[in-house]
Amino acid sequence: TVSGTTEQSEVEGTTPPANEIDISAQVDAALEELTSSVLSLGPNGEAPAGFESTELTADEVAQIQAAGLTAAIVMHYAGNDWSSAQIEGLKDEFARLGIEVVAVTDADFKPEKQVSDIETVMALNPDIIISIPTDPVATSAAYKKAAAAGIKLVFMDNVPADMVGGTDYVSVVSADNMGNGAASAHLMAKALNGQGKIGLIYHDADFFVTAQRYQGFKDVLSQYPGIEVVEEKGIGGPDFAGDAQAAATALLTKYPDIDGLWGVWDVPAEGMMAAAREAGRLDLKIATQDLGTNVAIQLAKNELIIGLGAQRPYDQGVAEARLAAAASIGKTGLPVFVALGALPVSHENVLEAWKTVYSVDAPSSVSSVYVK
Amino acid sequence: MSKELGPVIEMREISKSFGSNPVLKAVDFSVEVGEVHALAGENGAGKSTLMKILQGVYQKDSGSIYISGSKVEITDTFSAKKVGIGMVFQEFSLIPSLTVAQNIFLTNEPTKYGLIRDSKAKSLATELFKTMEVDLDPGRLVESLPTALWQLTEIAKALAQDAKILIMDEPTASLAKHETEGLFSLIQRLKKKGISIIYISHRMDEIYRIADRITVLRDGSRVLTSRLEDLTPEKIVEAIVGREASAHLLHHDRSENISEEIVLELENLTCGSKVQGVSLKLRRGEILGLAGLMGSGRTELLNTVFGVLRPTSGTISINGKRIRNNSPSDAISNRIALIPEDRRSQGLVLDHAVTENLTLPLIDQLTVAGLLSSKKVLKKSQEIIKQFEIKLAHPEIKVGSLSGGNQQRVVIGKWLATDPEILMMDEPTAGVDIGTKGEILDLVRTIANSGKSIILISSELPELLSVSDRILVMKDGRVSKSLDRKEIPNEEYLQLAIQGAS
């Protein structure tokens, strides 16, 4: 999927040093490997099943449509592209299946609010709840109550503590977070030709998804001994762009010769971009996660952002809808852990990647600034 | 033990300064058992400060205090209470959001099983008011009361403490005749019970009525202590102001200064139930007095003319032109000014500097190229400070730290500086010392002589009689009588008119 690397080095017009060819080849091979396999395992070590395992037959669809089901979506946070795309995928697929979405809630990252939200939507007696727990321990009791009421639960990314797939809940659909972290590490290595100093900006919270990416990134980075991590800085939010900007500014101040930065998702990366611009460091190489609009624009412009590992939230939503619907009509043998492969995105493939992630064409704000 | 001889309070060589401003200079002061001891002096002489030291609100810098012969250290209001001192504060110690009864018994609440019995407090308060001959519902929130009732509540609060020494700092400043009389008979009864009273007032007649002895302070020093029968009123005034005072309370006929031109005309002005169909004409150069009992609606009438209250019906005309005063700023642009009844809540921003308070309505005159000039502000302020002899350490000092009378002068100065055509004054001399009171009344005459018109509310009838050309008596929101000054032979006649007997 990542092509044109040789072209790029030709454009730069220099004779590549010997090690660059090695790195490029190594990276391309590694990325190839990544897209076709999933690094993450399920919450109980389950092997991942693919997106295709969630397909429904025409018969099943008809049966579902006839059942008159209702669903509620209980998010941890609904204010970013990832959540929007996921909800979009869920709603589209539920509509296709004739399932009414009766409630959508946003816990604003607060477990106690999420527990309340679960209790509240249960008053509507939905057949299905699709949810991502903000906190596995704190929300567990509430989810168990829902499960006990016969509601079919499908989770995104993470499951509550002490709940067993296939019995307490139907399934968990996850992005390959480790894989996405790994992808951005490979892309970073490639952009730096395997040599340089970088700083990392991570999410300083006990949050499964972001922790996995961070892990994935660091694991892969250790394969590239030429890259030195000069400092890691955590950000706590809620103003992630601002926090990341401040952290990036500090790194740029302290290490004027720093070559690159990694940000734990696109919103912090936007703050890091602002810091780079203010420091006049348009040569800085930033790798991140998630294909948000603003980072996509930078990728299209081939400026600052050199690559990222993207999730496929829309497809994830579709898969969750299907699994829940299937369980509701009593289908058995459903996979308890479905993972969608990592998607490495760089300048070359950003437009196709957009289509893959959001199942629509890239908006003109992205496509129109694409530099060949 | 109880038959202690000698003074119940003795303060020796008390000194106190605020910053670099010496306010009390080695003052000696003593009070006998069962004595009413008057404390007099100009505004800012240090009377309130001396008493606040006794009450534990301020700490003395040096000197000593003896209660019934033994030396005490009064470090806070608690220790003052413990030795039996209670005080009626000049600037009030009431909590606006509590009821009258709750205020009266604050820190003294009647309780049962640890819970407050508000009904008991209310009935105790009702009894208290009965002895004061005041009709006031103790269940009312203090914030809804007019100034005079605040004052009565403040007095009741001090009485409820069962103190053996009672300090009263200008308790009658906002009271009219009737309430004052009630207070006096109460003081006589307290005296009989052996309670000592320290009485601060600027009203000479009151001091003569009730006090046994008097102490006069000037500029923080004691200048006189004597039994009253040994003194003439002139001597006291001289001690207070430091020179012979003029006879400002004499009425002068100034009819030659009054033109026939009507500047302000009210026709059937009504505002709620407090002002009902008031019609009046104010001529150029005239000083119109408003008399009436408490609650007769005088304040509301002026407030309606000034745009603080909206009339429900009737008209206001200025120079023959009908106007609409929707707010004080409209009234001000019609060259009307009002010196309000309550200086603390209506007249001043206590936290702001004197200069800022003085120049607030004058800003337009003090700009250079659209921006305020600090130089002009200071110059103008100093002019006003000088004219009204406002006593302060520095013009930038917060107005809240001025003495009561000086605060009142700031309010008067601020409004007179706007050079209004129609000046309305609601109890303007409350708390102002005897020397300045005369000067203010002279100023009122001068202003009127220069072709301005004045409406004056005063509960002090001699004052009202001395300057007014005409007096309207109000009762229940209506004008019950309009008297030419010449028709009023004496104070008693006016008093009867106010009470509605004649």
Next chain:
Amino acid sequence: MSNQTAFAPILSRLKRFEWRQNIIYIAFVAVFLLFAVLLRDSGFTNPNNLMNILRQTATITVMAVAMTYVIAAAEIDLSVGSIAGLSSVVTAMSISSWGLVPGIMAGLSVGLVAGAISGGLVAWLKVPSFLVTLGMLGLLVGVARWITASAPIPIADQTYIAIFGGGQLGPVPTIFIWVTLVVGIGAIVMNKTKFGRHVRATGGNLVAAGYTGVKTARVKFIVLMLSGGGAALAGMLYAGRLQSGRFQWGTGDELSVIAAVILGGTSLFGGRGQVIGSLFGAVFIGLINNGLILMGLDVSQQQVVRGAIIILAVALSRKK
């Protein structure tokens, strides 16, 4: 004549009924009826759902009762949310190390100590409570994160969970007992004891209260300490309900708590304190959240409507 005297107090009471201060009850009933009609098929009036609303607002209610005292004394406490978080963490850690009772004591002490520090600074150094408690807010969250490395601390003790979380005493959920106790004591102390009176006097006019012999500094110290204690109890209720302690429990609650208090009729400028009003203020906010979710609105629509309802309720409370 006797008739008149019997009616007079009621009449005068009605006349003195302040719409502005009591708008919360009217708004509460209005919104409740509105939802009951609109959502009659969505289970809004289902006893279970109503119970849930009360349960969900219990923590805010507890903090709001304590905050009523702080605001009545003309101070403010922005640190309640982070005290709750820290207390949940400390309780959870202490229970697992030393058992139930020491755990509860430790959790409560955290709040009282934190409140006492803020209170001491405000009362005796006379510094603005807004800044002190804002500093405290950051400091305590930081401490809670630090000692837990931002991770949740699970609570296994079933007794604790029964007492502070989902347990029942006979047919009554324990959480209602907590709320009833806190609101009941809070209301009685505010209206019927010297302390409550002195709190309102301090907030109504600090100088006057001081002249009258109210120990205003001590009052301020105590209200802030109590607020810390209330927040700690709320944190322990969070911990019971979420079966774990974590620094995030309570994050951002300060604004909701203050809003509940002011909606309930307590003035931000002090001198007044309506404990029952605060209860209704807290439940009112929970009611709106619940109803809007049941309506099936989008998240953004929920925010818009919730904001509009608050503005509307407040606007209706205008002085006529």
Next chain:
Amino acid sequence: MSNQTAFAPILSRLKRFEWRQNIIYIAFVAVFLLFAVLLRDSGFTNPNNLMNILRQTATITVMAVAMTYVIAAAEIDLSVGSIAGLSSVVTAMSISSWGLVPGIMAGLSVGLVAGAISGGLVAWLKVPSFLVTLGMLGLLVGVARWITASAPIPIADQTYIAIFGGGQLGPVPTIFIWVTLVVGIGAIVMNKTKFGRHVRATGGNLVAAGYTGVKTARVKFIVLMLSGGGAALAGMLYAGRLQSGRFQWGTGDELSVIAAVILGGTSLFGGRGQVIGSLFGAVFIGLINNGLILMGLDVSQQQVVRGAIIILAVALSRKK
């Protein structure tokens, strides 16, 4: 004699210097020197780094200047953060639809209109600004999410980015020009004009100001409208810096902004307004953040130390 008169005003001024109100300058210098020594090898005093601190606090500063007026008038505005977010979004959308100038106008109008609505309710219906602007806070975030479906709206217009973001006018970054303009005008209007005086009088004593002819309702309306305008400008600066509009820009800024104002010496109870102090308050907070990050502290440690510094700075400002 002439000597004495020349010195007298300076001396009396020094004597009247209020430590309490001017603590921010002392705290600022102290913290600055501390960091300069501790972090001499980490580039803290690097001109670039200092520039960055100013740049990053620009949005808070702009909002704090406007908020100084609101607080001086004894009101509060909790909606500034969400006005900034909405304005960033509206600006971004309008620029891409209609171009630069209409975009700027639209962004600014959003703030002025939102502020005018709050202001109108506060001024003429006399409802507490805390609740009105809290309602507004939710409402506007909801609107911003709704119209953008929670997505960022990129800004491609380079002129806009130059003016509101990282551009320079000659050697001077445009953002400094904005800050200088806002602070300069803010300080002059507060101290040197009738309006500023009226704002402080309104906040100092509403009734007395009214009796003196100040149109207090109009003053309240205008300060809240201005605060909306200031927040909109801040939102546009966010949008320029981050090259996009997003509902989250500005989230949670209200507390930082109010803290900056109060640190700067403006009293939460109104009557006082120190615009320059607010600038220093805002930069002070930025300074601490920057220094603590450069020190390499963890998020939790940063929070603890930041909280402690604020408490300490405030405690030192106590009346002696």
